[in-house]
Amino acid sequence: MKCVIKHEIKNRIRVHLMSDHLSINDADRLEYIFQSDERISRVKVYERTADVVLEYKGSRDEIIALLASLKPENCEVPDSVYSASGRELNQRYQDKLFDKVAVRCLKKWILPAPVRYTITAFNSLKYLKEGLKCLWHGKLEVPVLDAVAIGVSVARGDYDTAGSVMFMLGIGELLEEWTHKKSVNDLAKIMSLNIGEVWIKTDDGEVSVPVSKVKEDDSIIVRMGKTIPFDGVVVSGEAMVNQASLTGESVAVEKREGGYVYAGTIIEEGEIVIQVKAVSGSGRYDKIVKMIEESEKLKSDLEGKAEHLADSLVPYSFAGTAITYLLTQNVTKAISVLMVDYSCALKLAMPISVLSAIREAGLRKITVKGGKFLESISDADMIVFDKTGTLTKAKPTVARIVSFDETRSEEELLRIAACLEEHFPHSIANAVVEEAKKRGIVHDEMHTKVEYIVAHGIVTTINDKKTIIGSYHFVFEDEACIIPPDKQELFDSIPREYSQLYLAMEGKLIAVICIEDPLREEAREVVDGLHKLGFDKLVMMTGDNRRTAKVIAKMVGVDEYYAEVLPEDKADYIRKAKEDGYKVIMIGDGINDSPALSEADVGIAISEGADIAREIADITIGADELYGLITLKELSDALMERIRKNYRQIVFFNTGFILLGVAGVIAPTTSAFLHNSSTLAFSIRSMTRLLD
Secondary structure (H helix, E strand, O other): OOEEEEEEEOOEEEEEEOOOOOOHHHHHHHHHHHHOOOOEEEEEEEOOOOEEEEEEOOOHHHHHHHHHHOOHHHOOOOHHHHHOOOHHHHHHHHHHHHHHHHHHHHHHHHOOHHHHHHHHHHHHHHHHHHHHHHHHOOOOOHHHHHHHHHHHHHHOOOHHHHHHHHHHHHHHHHHHHHHHHHHHHHHHHHHOOOOOEEEEEEOOEEEEEEHHHOOOOOEEEEEOOOEOOOEEEEEEEEEEEEOHHHHOOOOOEEEOOOOEEOOOOEEEEEEEEEEEEEOOOHHHHHHHHHHHHHOHHHOOHHHHHHHHHHHHOHHHHHHHHHHHHHHHOOHHHHHHHHOOOOHHHHHHHHHHHHHHHHHHHHHOOEEEOOHHHHHHHHHOOEEEEEHHHHHEOOOOEEEEEEEOOOOOOHHHHHHHHHHHHOOOOOHHHHHHHHHHHHOOOOOOOOEOOOEEEOOOEEEEEEOOEEEEEEOHHHHHHHOOOEOOHHHHHHHHOOOOOOEEEEEEEOOEEEEEEEEEOOEOOOHHHHHHHHHHOOOOEEEEEOOOOHHHHHHHHHHHOOOEEEOOOOHHHHHHHHHHHHHOOOOEEEEEOOHHHHHHHHHOOEEEEEOOOOHHHHHHOOEEEOOOOOHHHHHHHHHHHHHHHHHHHHHHHHHHHHHHHHHHHHOOOOOHHHHHHHHHHHHHHHHHHHHOOOOO
16 A cells, blocks of 8 residues: 555554545545554544554554555455444545534624625524424424524514524524434444354255345345344244344244345344345434434433423523513623523533433444433442353353263263354353364254244254263253262262353263363453442352352352342342332343343443344443443443533523623623524533543
8 A cells, every 4th residue: 555654653653545536435445454454553544635643552563564464455344334423424424524613603794784784684584483483383492593583683683693593593403403413323333233153954954154245035044143144034943033124023923934034133032044134234224323312312312301391491481581671671682592492502512412322322332222221320239240241251262171971072071062052142052162262173063943042051962872062950950950870979070160162962971071161351340430439339140050150240249149040030030129218220141131131221241242232231441441431331420420510500691691681781692692502502511532
């Protein structure tokens, strides 16, 4: 790639490409390529100037070599990168803002007063129409106040004041629209599908292939807990599909042969084979954008109260205007009251604060599906943690395999386990599959239909022999499997500090897979930090054995722990805690955590967890560390404080402007200018980051 270095400091370099500007697609392509390189910690591509700023880790020579060897045109980029890009949106609104300011300046400098006044009178008709429409529907709200302020100014021949009010209102509307669309765009981008591979049904069985290789009319298999990656028609099987993200339906919908399914929906129960009808990713993205824009979830309770308060204050503004005129008999002073209202700033700054906070969370690898969840995080006083993949590392490993079958080798036992576990999303299952891959064990399909039983295990048939893998409770209590009589001593000697996965065939235990699930290094520090941030009760709940749970609970420092619990036990515990007055956050990553995530005031999923957990959860945090929970709490508290601070300052400043106008210190034009300028200032401040 041909470029020149414009500026550099330690671990940061700015280069200029040999071009006047970049197309939006070229800029998006470059940004994607650099973001995919682990040596690049941050990248910013400026399409207008054809500049690229890179912040990097490691040596400068490596980055120079990367720039020299890079050929962007040869790099494959997913379609979703272009469809979810916000670059075109930003460019469009930057142009609109520039045009609006430029037109305003040119009119004042070039056009003669009579022409300028005529244009102002004509433009005022739009606001008068909105005000009359509001009155027609029996509402006395902000549009009426704007219409009266502008109409009275025009009627008095004060065209400069009317023009200034309309200009500031226009700028405010443009900034609000831009910020809203940008926030929605960023949130939708984060929520878009992130599926790497799918199972395709072929004549030779099931084959795992990258999503990019799937073509229309291919038959793909989607199992319980997984995301449907493409729109298509069900050709076999039955499933209950959660379509809430697209349709808002709270209850899963049954899909069977002949039914149509949509990309991004989740299978709660069952298994289906889908004939792919659309492989483009933009359809899913567009649906997410529509869902977000229509969703009331974006509004926090404080935001809703602020909007309601804004509308309820309008009659008082009119009353203040009338009282001022009756007491002073001065039209100018009365209009000064009319030019200032609390509504604009409240209605503009509050939603911008919430959407900006959601966007800021996204930049920190935290996906928040609505403002009310940030408010709930701020108010919460209890957290319930799942253990595996949450407090412990998201990528547990196989420590050892204990064989109870003398006819099969350790490798063969691992092959059987991996063949079953690769179909279902859980950190323990991933550990088994990764261990087989590390040992170079190929595990072609050897079983019939696989049935996954939530929080218990997997059942299938291999060579007409019933084979199961799962928890102690499932294998020995539910399925009544037995330990070979001469192997009891071996079974009793297995270290209990490991999480254990039991593999049985034809009712007999054939292997125990010991999973090393070490505590996250930051877990203790995060739990201590959450206590300091005001949480009264931190609880760990796990389906693992009591001995392991006790060790982990002591190491991490939670207030209470519960072991060998089922999914419904977690949900029941949270339900009872809410009845006792707690505001509860649930954090989990598996299919078995879904009922508890739904029951909690706020459900938080780990990003590498099961698809259905991420779908049901209100918030998703990155899997690499738990510090995101600290950030989330601090961000939520900062947002609530900003909203309260905005409210106090809006009331203070606007009350001051009204008093100055009534006292005759400032003219109506100045009142309008100060009011709209302060509204704009509050809105711009609300766009700024809440955290360092």
